[in-house]
Amino acid sequence: MAVGSAVNVQENSAPVGWRRWNPLRCSGLELPTNLVIMVKAIAIALLLTRHFLLLPDPFLPFIPGMDLIPGAWFQRSMQVLMVGGAFALLFNVRIRLSSFLIGMSLLLSVVASKAYYGNNKTFCGLMLVLAALHQPGRSPWILRLQLAVVYFGAGLNKVLDPDWRSGIFMHNWAANRLHQPAFLALEPLLPPLVLAKLMGWFTIVTELALSVLLLLRPLYPVAIWLSILLHSGMLLFTGSTFTLFFYGMTAAMLAFVDWPSEPMTVIYDGDCGFCNNARRFFERLDLEKAFRWERSQAGGLDRFGITPAMVRERAYLVAAGRVHGGFRAFRAMLLYNPAVYLLTYIVLAVPGQRDSSFRNVLVAILLVLVSPLFTPIGEALYRVLARNRHRLAADSHCVR
């Protein structure tokens, strides 16, 4: 994926007709595609976890006087803002305003009630509001700074806490609170508190490192991976999404992705039946019409540095000035498809607020499939498929 590359982020042509309202549509709207995916993912999490049911009435507010507002009125108003805003957002109605309203419903609820206060709600509220404030034609640098501030604060708080440095916090949490099986199995094999200390310092170093990496454009890919690994790891270790944190933090990584503004080109062997079947499948997934499929037989491959012989071995994707081949091409096609993200967040959030083994397994599988470590396996599987594709489609004229 062209992460952090110097691509001019522009909205694609605006959708018309019924396509305008398609919830899976994320391009050609008021915000850049990557930010639309981000805010929609958070909105999906809010709706499917029924977070709106948790919104409070004013109770010991941070801002004096807020508890003079009639409680039921405030609570209903925030619920209407959140749910109405989320549906408007998902159906592409006034995306910027909808994002702002959902974000404000979270932030106002946070400052209205000390009992409701939580970092995850504050973070999601801020990301929604800051996305709404995004200036067209510019990079989302304020969103990126926000992430850096979050990790800086989190890392600093921990490194200054003696219980984090000594491992006492991690031991108490993993052993006494979570009764985490892997931790309980590994801990006796090491001297007391060593495992907890290692885990604690790993968290501290990762968070502080992220606060720096997220400020350095060339290191965005590393930062994105580190952040996703950190939060996915916490999900797998604890079984918890920390209410909205998992959804918000993973979705926020999209703020660091420069989404291609031009249609991406897929070059494939037009004489291959299997390849044509694959093309039809991916075209059905391509709601945004972001991919333009070109048969290698049509010529003109020189401009991409690709030869017909190369295309007989594998398909290629040209996106944002980079050429991806084989497994990498198909993985990139999925990663550049907004619908894939939204459907993924729907599936992840469907279990609701409760812990879910299904969600844990799905996250683990996705991590493996998308990670660079899986690429050699993916390429090997692709080669097997490519060598045998003539057997997979009846009308194939594929050259073996």
Next chain:
Amino acid sequence: MRTVVGLAILAFQLAMIVYARFVPSRYFCWAPYDVQTEYWITTVVNGRKLTAREVQARYRRPQHGTDNRSPQHVMDILQGYEEKYGWSDHAEVTMRYRVNGKGERVWQLGAR
């Protein structure tokens, strides 16, 4: 204008991160799940100890629970309620708590 608002939001957070170094509370400074505070709340009003359900309704916190942040957050809720909403009850509140599984401490509010 948008830039100013965004920068103001970030500046507030940085200020809270610095402020957190001088106070026991950890509001708006990005300290999620930094402390495991296990607590037990006992509230006596007019000589009667409140039930678990009454404690939950009063403070919006369970009588026995775990807060994933500084114990000060729980204390703020207890003290805030008694001073703001329940001042006429003259309640006696006792919170026993353990931070990160260490030795038990006691915090009290109200006359004994």
